[in-house]
Amino acid sequence: METQNVNDYMSKIRLCSMQELREIARKLELKSNGKREELARLIVSFLLTPEGRNEAYRKLDLNFANSFYDQIKTSNRLPEKFRCICEGGSGATIECTRCKFHQHTSCMGRNTLISPYECPTCQLYQMQPLDEVVEFYILPNSVPRDFIHGTQCERNFTFLQSQLDKIHSAKGALQIQARCLRIDGIGYTHQWPKVGCLIVNGRTAMEFRGPEHSNAKARKDEPLNLTTLFVPGKNSVNLLRVADTESFFWALVLIKKRSDDHFIKEVCSKPGLSVEQGKAFLIKKLNSGDSDIQSRSVKLSIKCPFTMTLMEIPVRGTKCDHLQCFNLDPFVRLQKSSKVNRWRCPICKGLAFDLIVDKFMAEIVEHARVLNDPHSVELMSDGTYRIISFEEYLESINKKEEESGKAENEAKKKRKTEKDDSINLNELMPAPVQIQKNNGNPQVVDLIDLD
Numbered sequence: 001m002e003t004q005n006v007n008d009y010m011s012k013i014r015l016c017s018m019q020e021l022r023e024i025a026r027k028l029e030l031k032s033n034g035k036r037e038e039l040a041r042l043i044v045s046f047l048l049t050p051e052g053r054n055e056a057y058r059k060l061d062l063n064f065a066n067s068f069y070d071q072i073k074t075s076n077r078l079p080e081k082f083r084c085i086c087e088g089g090s091g092a093t094i095e096c097t098r099c100k101f102h103q104h105t106s107c108m109g110r111n112t113l114i115s116p117y118e119c120p121t122c123q124l125y126q127m128q129p130l131d132e133v134v135e136f137y138i139l140p141n142s143v144p145r146d147f148i149h150g151t152q153c154e155r156n157f158t159f160l161q162s163q164l165d166k167i168h169s170a171k172g173a174l175q176i177q178a179r180c181l182r183i184d185g186i187g188y189t190h191q192w193p194k195v196g197c198l199i200v201n202g203r204t205a206m207e208f209r210g211p212e213h214s215n216a217k218a219r220k221d222e223p224l225n226l227t228t229l230f231v232p233g234k235n236s237v238n239l240l241r242v243a244d245t246e247s248f249f250w251a252l253v254l255i256k257k258r259s260d261d262h263f264i265k266e267v268c269s270k271p272g273l274s275v276e277q278g279k280a281f282l283i284k285k286l287n288s289g290d291s292d293i294q295s296r297s298v299k300l301s302i303k304c305p306f307t308m309t310l311m312e313i314p315v316r317g318t319k320c321d322h323l324q325c326f327n328l329d330p331f332v333r334l335q336k337s338s339k340v341n342r343w344r345c346p347i348c349k350g351l352a353f354d355l356i357v358d359k360f361m362a363e364i365v366e367h368a369r370v371l372n373d374p375h376s377v378e379l380m381s382d383g384t385y386r387i388i389s390f391e392e393y394l395e396s397i398n399k400k401e402e403e404s405g406k407a408e409n410e411a412k413k414k415r416k417t418e419k420d421d422s423i424n425l426n427e428l429m430p431a432p433v434q435i436q437k438n439n440g441n442p443q444v445v446d447l448i449d450l451d
């Protein structure tokens with residue numbers, strides 16, 4: 001637990017005048033009456049909690065906050081930017097590559113393996129680009145494992161009537177959502193506990209159950225829209241898991257709906273990769289030490305992997321490191337209908353929330369559009385290219401088959417001594433596509449009638 005000693009930190013705060021102490025207490029929303037020593041101690045104990053540390057950097061003078069935490073250099077003190085899903089405590093931390101806040105490595109478990117590592121808050125911000133997070137009502141916190149612990153983990157927050165009016169008058173464009181993620185080392189995927197429940201203002205809003213029978217339909221684990229359940233004034237929310245050994249974190253967020261068209265327009269209006277940058281990327285990839293690509297040219301598809309027609313707007317995820325593009329429009333529209341692997345690049349399966357238009361590839365596709373039956377493109381290491389027609393593609397396939405047939409015949413001759421001379425079809429066929437099974441995941445979310 002916390003090893004920081006309140007007494008070690010009292011010296012700095014003792015230099016403050018009574019008026020300054022009251023001002024600090026007011027900003028931190030602490031009880032501001034009482035004797036000087038009592039008030040100072042109250043402030044220090046609060047500032048030494050992770051929550052207090054966050055609040056100090058948000059609400060107090062930055063110089064004061066910095067000098068306060070710099071007073072004592074202990075090896076296990078928490079970093080200045082610290083925000084974890086736990087109630088606090090010391091221990092080794094990991095820094096989020098996006099927001100630079102730290103979390104306990106022990107609390108983040110397998111998620112510390114996500115590369116680049118991003119914290120729960122950053123994951124929640126990005127994971128559903130069409131449901132844009134505008135505000136956190138409850139920051140990510142861990143899901144307690146049983147009811148006894150759970151009752152102590154109830155989260156409270158207050159709504160003003162005007163806030164709720166604004167949300168309701170948006171008619172679904174603004175929603176208060178509960179989101180929950182499993183700490184699974186993959187991240188960014190919504191998942192509720194196998195068995196558990198979500199309690200809003202003392203009433204069960206949702207119960208999560210395992211499958212009733214083995215053939216039950218796969219459970220749809222989606223964020224929950226709780227907008228209608230909140231009232232002006234104090235509200236409470238509690239998410240509990242029962243008999244689930246996995247770790248989860250959850251948060252309550254206000255989201256703003258974005259239409260596919262709006263999102264697509266936004267991607268197109270960003271600068272993207274210019275023709276020169278696109279060429280430079282190609283040249284870099286072809287000349288890199290990457291053994292499977294190092295060559296004078298590379299052949300890429302110019303067709304959309306979803307519609308198999310010529311791409312309209314070729315894009316890649318900003319984190320993608322491959323030359324092949326995919327088609328923006330069908331990709332974005334598919335995200336709405338598909339329940340699994342959301343926002344995953346169809347080429348590398350990496351996260352593709354943030355998309356970038358490749359204008360060099362767009363130029364190639366525009367060029368191909370006026371040609372007869374274009375199929376793919378051959379890109380040279382000097383940045384030039386050549387469109388390959390479907391006919392040429394077929395010819396090259398036939399030639400390859402002939403060559404591999406010859407090679408196979410020779411191999412057969414060599415295998416004469418073997419009893420069974422049959423051709424192993426598996427060797428000639430491309431590797432089968434692996435269909436990912438949703439193994440062992442819970443199957444049904446039972447809706448409780450909310451009246």
Ligand SMILES: [Zn+2]
Nearest residue numbers: 084086104107
């Ligand atoms: Zn923690």
Ligand SMILES: [Zn+2]
Nearest residue numbers: 096099119122
């Ligand atoms: Zn972060």
Ligand SMILES: [Zn+2]
Nearest residue numbers: 320345347348
């Ligand atoms: Zn990719």
